[in-house]
Amino acid sequence: MKLKPLGDRLIVRAVEEEATTASGLVLPDTAKEKPQKGEVVAVGDGRFDDDGEKRIPLDVTAGDTVLYSKYGGTEIVFDGEDLLVLRESDVLAKIEN
Numbered sequence: 001m002k003l004k005p006l007g008d009r010l011i012v013r014a015v016e017e018e019a020t021t022a023s024g025l026v027l028p029d030t031a032k033e034k035p036q037k038g039e040v041v042a043v044g045d046g047r048f049d050d051d052g053e054k055r056i057p058l059d060v061t062a063g064d065t066v067l068y069s070k071y072g073g074t075e076i077v078f079d080g081e082d083l084l085v086l087r088e089s090d091v092l093a094k095i096e097n
Helices: none
Strands: 009-014 037-043 065-068 074-078 081-087 091-095
Touching: none
Parallel strands: none
Antiparallel strands: 009 037, 009 081, 037 065, 065 091, 074 081
8 A cells, every 4th residue: 555654643544344234124224323443554654652753553453453442533435445544542453363
């Protein structure tokens, strides 16, 4: 990817959840909630410490699956793909297999 986030930001591709309920009902797009799960596409170099001398690396790496706050980040379109730019503080958890 040619998009490189700065500082403690990361770029996430939202993962769409299933469009059917447990009982088999199909949900229309208007009834779906905004996704809160995504795959990390790219990460920044990290933020500087309080002294401004040393970078603190991010806890997530490209390829990780994360949960993020519902209304966090900025939605962008890059190369025809919907992406989300988040700060590391907007990431709630990393999903491990």
